[in-house]
Amino acid sequence: MAVYTDVNEAELEAFLRNYPVGDLLSYKGIAEGTENSNFLLHTTEGSFILTLYEKRVDKSDLPFFLGLMQHLARKGISCPLPVDGRDGTIIGTLAGRPAVLITFLEGMWLRRPQAAHCREVGKALAELHLAGMDFKMTRPNALAIAGWRELWEGARARADEVEKGLAAEVDADFVLLQKNWPTDLPSGIIHADLFPDNVFFLGNKLSGLIDFYFACNDMFAYDLATCLNAWCFEKDFAFNLTKGTALLAGYQSVRPLTDEEKAALPVLAHGSALRFMLTRLYDWLTIPDGGLVIKRDPTEYIRRIRFHRAITSPREYGLQ
Amino acid sequence: MAVYTDVNEAELEAFLRNYPVGDLLSYKGIAEGTENSNFLLHTTEGSFILTLYEKRVDKSDLPFFLGLMQHLARKGISCPLPVDGRDGTIIGTLAGRPAVLITFLEGMWLRRPQAAHCREVGKALAELHLAGMDFKMTRPNALAIAGWRELWEGARARADEVEKGLAAEVDADFVLLQKNWPTDLPSGIIHADLFPDNVFFLGNKLSGLIDFYFACNDMFAYDLATCLNAWCFEKDFAFNLTKGTALLAGYQSVRPLTDEEKAALPVLAHGSALRFMLTRLYDWLTIPDGGLVIKRDPTEYIRRIRFHRAITSPREYGLQ
Incomplete structure (x- = not known):
């Protein structure tokens, strides 16, 4: 609200x-x-x-x-x-x-997106990436690894209040991600926050994308990995392989991923889940209760982080 | 919200x-x-x-x-x-x-109504009273004196937390209002909550009335007294005589008040201010902080109560 x-x-x-x-x-x-x-x-x-x-x-x-x-x-x-x-x-x-x-764009954001919608989102994300290629302005991603570290420094001391052992778990993630984070993947303008409430549909047809206030320059595949987190997990935190397959196929029908992007998908999805966990955790711990800002539960993203950490091949997301 | x-x-x-x-x-x-x-x-x-x-x-x-x-x-x-x-x-x-x-009614509710708007509101209120006369259903006013007493019983013990001396002041009001409250004035359907956010304007023309969820059967002049409280005080709690005059003249241009209604205006305005003070006080003391319900400050209505208590003639509201 x-x-x-x-x-x-x-x-x-x-x-x-x-x-x-x-x-x-x-x-x-x-x-x-x-x-x-x-x-x-x-x-x-x-x-x-x-x-x-x-x-x-x-x-x-x-x-x-x-x-x-x-x-x-x-x-x-x-x-x-x-x-x-x-x-x-x-x-x-x-x-x-x-x-x-x-x-004003007509359309509804979907509280319960289905696989067909995920396919449309994948296509729209790839079209966005291509359309942004000749945009002249640039903006660094304030929420790339260095930004995560800053959030973590402000939250680490109290992280175990949210879940016991979380501080040690996230410390280990930082070591892992810092070591494996790709730096030379295709990059350009990314949306960086393409959650269901930022995508409108009329029936099964995607009618528009909104809320570009996190847009920045970063790796395209990182944006796609964020969509995997945002669109393809169920309310019980299970990854929905049908949705993942649809999202990735939709994306690749417009912009095929390179082999390097495909291989990086698990680490990018892991990092993206960490990024959303950290902003939520930081808000959770620092914003006073009763304010107008809705604080979202960070634990949903702790679950996603654990899922991605256990991934051994991008095929497990439905990549073909 | x-x-x-x-x-x-x-x-x-x-x-x-x-x-x-x-x-x-x-x-x-x-x-x-x-x-x-x-x-x-x-x-x-x-x-x-x-x-x-x-x-x-x-x-x-x-x-x-x-x-x-x-x-x-x-x-x-x-x-x-x-x-x-x-x-x-x-x-x-x-x-x-x-x-x-x-x-959906087009129109804006006015954050800063002027005297000309108050005149339109007075007219619309009188038209509403006349239009409701042949409505067949009835609903007693749940927030008449008996309802106030119930609210007061739930708030009295902690009233002095809001302002020292408030409990004694309101106790005295109940004695006074119980003694002087009119019972035989013209009655019918009233809106009972015609605050600025429930009246839409397009330019200076009133375009609609909304939110009938407090409507009930009660004295017409009580509804008018509520509008005096809702529309004719400034943010510094001063009564705006120009607005009062406009509101009352607008009302009487459609439905002239009887002599009994005119004489009762101060006690009705006093009672109406007490009613809104009490619902706000009750919410203030009982709704936990941080909920979605916006709690409005009861002290604005403590000021109005004091103003009405000191009134010696309805002319002081601008009645002609």
């Missing part, structure tokens, strides 16, 4: 005068996204999302995120399109925060 | 098959309402609100609330209209909860 900042009608109407979106009919705070405040607007011209960036987003990254969305939309990727202001800028100010207006 | 219950796409689509609303395009949990879970739906036929009733709403009251909305809409009051199911029922079940689909 996320409406950290309310907006009054006078400041909103003043803000909207800069955008060619007609007259405001309604606006509702929506309970999606965990980093920003989002409103769904109806105007005489259609529906739009208004996003106010809260302090967890670095303002200097906004031109990258918004430029990327515009680039991808121009390349035919269905993603929200930032609306250009009449003054030529995209980013305005509302309620003291950087704010943008983006087009 | 209010999405207590999430809904998955499969159960939502099954639910919607019973309603003639076309195909689902999107649904977003919205951060409005404090008692229920609400979603804004886009379908091929338009926009709708899906409400899931959580445990704070008594299911046996739903036919009254929904029947009233249909009655008022038929009488020309702009309010959300429950959509009839193909099976002839209005109330369905979704995610284990009673659920209804209602039409």
Whole structure:
């Protein structure tokens, strides 16, 4: 849930005068996204999302995120399109925060995705990787290994509160991952957070990708490994091989993996699971209870880490 | 903020098959309402609100609330209209909860209403009172004096934690109100919760009234007194006489008050302020921190109570 900042009608109407979106009919705070405040607007011209960036987003990254969305939309990727202001800028100010207006994408994110959806997600991810290849801006991945280490330093001392033995387990993971982490795989723009709530479907057809606020430059196969974690585990933490097979086949139908990428998949999936476990663990231990930020259980990702650690061949993910 | 219950796409689509609303395009949990879970739906036929009733709403009251909305809409009051199911029922079940689909009203609720808006609210309230006169169902006001007493019994022992001396002050109020509370004023259907977030405007024109989940039978002038509390105090707790004058004149332009109603306005406003102070106080003291229910500060209403206690003539509200 996320409406950290309310907006009054006078400041909103003043803000909207800069955008060619007609007259405001309604606006509702929506309970999606965990980093920003989002409103769904109806105007005489259609529906739009208004996003106010809260302090967890670095303002200097906004031109990258918004430029990327515009680039991808121009390349035919269905993603929200930032609306250009009449003054030529995209980013305005509302309620003291950087704010943008983006087009509204119809579609539902799936609470219970099936294998057919995983196949579509794989295809869309590969299309995204290809479409991003000629994007001119770059942004390093703040949540690559060095970033994980920083999170771990802030959480390690209390990690065993979440699960006894976790500190030693993660220490060993860092040794292993540092040794085996690939550095020369095909890289480019990755989404880096393509979880089910960031992919919309209309029926079985993928209708759009949203939330590019973790996008960065990193290995394509790492992005795919994150999707394995996000889409192919069941609620009981069992890996669903049918979904894994569908996701990987969907991806390869657009962009075949190199042999090196295939071989690296287990270590990348292991690292990706560690990355999401660490952000959750850090939030779990440092954000006070009762705040507006929803804290997600890190233990779901401890289970995934253990699964990946035991993988001996990428075929176990369904790779063909 | 209010999405207590999430809904998955499969159960939502099954639910919607019973309603003639076309195909689902999107649904977003919205951060409005404090008692229920609400979603804004886009379908091929338009926009709708899906409400899931959580445990704070008594299911046996739903036919009254929904029947009233249909009655008022038929009488020309702009309010959300429950959509009839193909099976002839209005109330369905979704995610284990009673659920209804209602039409979406465009319009914004005003964070900063002006006197001209207060006049429109007064008129709309009087129109609502007249339109409800031939509604056949009745519902006693659960938050009349007897209900206040129950809340007070659950909060009294800890009231001084909120403000020293509050317990003695409220005890004295009960004696006073019990003695002076009118019983024979014109009565009928009242909204009972017509706060700014329940009134939509497009520009300066009132476009609709929402949230009838406190509606009941009680004195019309009590409903008007609640609007004085809800609309005519500034953030510094000063009463805005211009707004009071506009609200009362707007009301009387549609339904003139009787002399008895005019004379009773101070005690009704006092009682209404006590009612909202008590529900807030009760929630403040009993709902654990960190829950999803937003707890509102009771002290805003302690200030209003003191203001009304000092009133010597209804003219001080702007009554003409």
